[in-house]
Amino acid sequence: MNVTIIGLGLIGGSVARACAEQKLMVSSWDPNPDTRAAARAWGIPVAESREAAVEHADLVVVATPLVAMEQTFQWLAQCAPPQAVITDVGSVKEPVIAHAVAHGVGDRFVAGHPMAGAESSGFDAASSSLFRGATWAVTPLPLTQVDRVLVVARFVMGVLGARVMFLTPDIHDAGVALVSHVPHVLAHELRGVVGQDRHGRVAQALAAGSFRDMTRVARGDAVRNAAMVWENRDQVSRVLDVMIADFTDLRRVLGSASDQGDVEAFFTRGGTVSESDRAHATLTVTQDTPVSVLTALGELGHLVVALTDVDDQPGHGAHLTFAAHHGVS
Amino acid sequence: MNVTIIGLGLIGGSVARACAEQKLMVSSWDPNPDTRAAARAWGIPVAESREAAVEHADLVVVATPLVAMEQTFQWLAQCAPPQAVITDVGSVKEPVIAHAVAHGVGDRFVAGHPMAGAESSGFDAASSSLFRGATWAVTPLPLTQVDRVLVVARFVMGVLGARVMFLTPDIHDAGVALVSHVPHVLAHELRGVVGQDRHGRVAQALAAGSFRDMTRVARGDAVRNAAMVWENRDQVSRVLDVMIADFTDLRRVLGSASDQGDVEAFFTRGGTVSESDRAHATLTVTQDTPVSVLTALGELGHLVVALTDVDDQPGHGAHLTFAAHHGVS
Numbered sequence A, B: 001m002n003v004t005i006i007g008l009g010l011i012g013g014s015v016a017r018a019c020a021e022q023k024l025m026v027s028s029w030d031p032n033p034d035t036r037a038a039a040r041a042w043g044i045p046v047a048e049s050r051e052a053a054v055e056h057a058d059l060v061v062v063a064t065p066l067v068a069m070e071q072t073f074q075w076l077a078q079c080a081p082p083q084a085v086i087t088d089v090g091s092v093k094e095p096v097i098a099h100a101v102a103h104g105v106g107d108r109f110v111a112g113h114p115m116a117g118a119e120s121s122g123f124d125a126a127s128s129s130l131f132r133g134a135t136w137a138v139t140p141l142p143l144t145q146v147d148r149v150l151v152v153a154r155f156v157m158g159v160l161g162a163r164v165m166f167l168t169p170d171i172h173d174a175g176v177a178l179v180s181h182v183p184h185v186l187a188h189e190l191r192g193v194v195g196q197d198r199h200g201r202v203a204q205a206l207a208a209g210s211f212r213d214m215t216r217v218a219r220g221d222a223v224r225n226a227a228m229v230w231e232n233r234d235q236v237s238r239v240l241d242v243m244i245a246d247f248t249d250l251r252r253v254l255g256s257a258s259d260q261g262d263v264e265a266f267f268t269r270g271g272t273v274s275e276s277d278r279a280h281a282t283l284t285v286t287q288d289t290p291v292s293v294l295t296a297l298g299e300l301g302h303l304v305v306a307l308t309d310v311d312d313q314p315g316h317g318a319h320l321t322f323a324a325h326h327g328v329s
Helices: A008-020 A033-041 A050-054 A066-079 A094-102 A146-159 A169-197 A199-207 A210-218 A222-231 A233-256 A260-272 A291-297 B010-021 B033-043 B050-054 B067-078 B094-102 B146-159 B169-196 B200-206 B209-219 B222-232 B232-253 B260-272 B291-299
Strands: A003-006 A026-029 A059-062 A084-089 A111-114 A135-139 A162-168 A280-286 A302-309 A317-324 B003-006 B026-029 B059-062 B086-090 B110-114 B135-139 B163-164 B280-286 B301-309 B316-324
Touching: A003 A008, A003 A050, A003 A233, A008 A026, A008 A033, A026 A050, A026 B003, A026 B209, A033 A233, A033 B010, A033 B222, A033 B301, A050 A066, A050 A280, A050 B086, A059 A066, A059 A146, A059 B086, A066 A084, A066 A094, A066 A222, A084 A146, A084 A291, A094 A111, A094 A169, A111 A146, A135 A146, A135 A169, A135 B200, A146 A162, A146 A302, A146 A317, A162 B010, A162 B200, A169 A199, A169 A210, A169 B200, A169 B209, A169 B232, A169 B260, A199 B135, A199 B163, A199 B169, A199 B291, A210 A222, A210 A280, A210 B169, A210 B209, A222 A280, A222 B260, A233 A260, A260 B169, A260 B222, A280 A291, A280 B010, A291 B200, A302 B059, B003 B010, B003 B050, B010 B033, B026 B050, B026 B163, B059 B067, B059 B146, B067 B086, B067 B094, B067 B222, B086 B146, B094 B110, B094 B169, B110 B146, B110 B169, B135 B146, B135 B169, B146 B163, B146 B280, B146 B291, B146 B301, B146 B316, B163 B291, B169 B200, B169 B209, B169 B232, B232 B260, B280 B291, B280 B301, B291 B301
Parallel strands: A003 A026, A003 A059, A059 A084, A084 A111, A135 A162, B003 B026, B003 B059, B059 B086, B086 B110, B135 B163
Antiparallel strands: A111 A135, A162 A302, A280 A317, A302 A317, B110 B135, B163 B301, B280 B316, B301 B316
């Protein structure tokens, strides 16, 4: 299989390194000549132009920043072979899919999002093992052909070592607002408040593990973080509304003649978030399996932890083994 | 020096283990017989009663939960030798000091707070190295005799390996609201919102490092966390007011016809919180040095990183070497 990677930053670079290590036939492109040189020096095949990069692609991985994706779909519609499956790694799915559909590659597009990252960015920070054991959301549309979905799942699991969670784009965007985008907002806010407080310097000298951990993601690229929150603004707003109401309630309790018991209610309410608890189920997927079956399992919190090809049985595609993942650990 | 530790949980137990490892003469007490047995099995001397524990104390370390401190000061006023210095490890200082003063031990009390902890609690989770390299806030009152302050500083630095930051109680409470208490509120809120959201299960399956790090402190003792927020409610409220206003602004930007640039302003504002940057200064402290000199250095973000006794020079107490700590790393 020929894999083409467009964009060789932390995510795209990590995908490219994993492909290169496994001698998968690969081609790549990045608009930055320094990045292209760094990738070549590392042994990644980089094409002479972005058009040449996708010429023979069976799978195109779009790993550009969110703001560049629309323009990337525009030229992929002209240059990518019609049979090539296109996927991406953007942290928000509904607007990215809308761009793909608008530019006429929606039928070939199976959107994805690896739940992995780092504070550092760029090709130099990339690692072939970045996705090993990570969850990789795949968000096909109801009419997406299941064999195209399996192309992405096989690549993500087999080459990158991640586990796949099939989700509808809207449920994905709601979920990542909760566990990624809003946490980024909180981290930046905490860092911003300390930076601007008159006791900020004292506070930083007192800071221990909890503050370090809670502001870690705010040491990443602020513009990139702003972009993902902006692209997912409806879902982030929904969560922020809940938080503003909760903080206002807590503020009232702290300022009133209440007692500690009312504060405890705020602190113990998260008790339903429990640690890991897994149950396995297997699904045999044929070319007639509706994508909605896969995304329904994802909505129940199930991850694909194993994928076995059953191509020798006519009409069969793969056994997918799902595990329910209920934990936060 | 005879050290008595009252309360053998994570913090008190860690102090006791460090003392025992260094063969410091120690006595201790915990109201829980199982804890007393566990401490004895570990080689910590535990007295037959709390009165016997403090009988020969030069330094009493009160390491009970915040809610038990008032009652502890009450009996220490009756049982502790008048010359013994009393310190504590509570995470909020103004109310604890008020209790000590109200029960007549204010002149002997030098309040403290180690900026170290763990999700787990109790004597079994204690470690003699818990405080090594940590910042330990010491918050004397203006009239506190500086030689009593040095007793605590020598113990914290020499026996426990921490660095001391002298602060007034109010500045301490403002600082820990920013870097500890409010982060605990954010972590519990994030965990609570995910636990109660209709997409919470999907979100947890998608959760990666950022969510894990940001909810880590919420896996600790919720009642203890509620108690420290309640005891520091004025300072926590002050920070929450800022955050509610900031989140409301961000929510307005996300819901309006603004563009990504307005969101970037929110994300880049924490830029003044920078990484470490140290400058050293030395202060020679005699018995006439006002405590306000020490706390003024603390307010500038300075930590005591070295303490050299100069008892051979009459009237001199110690050289304190301060380092300015401007970083969050």
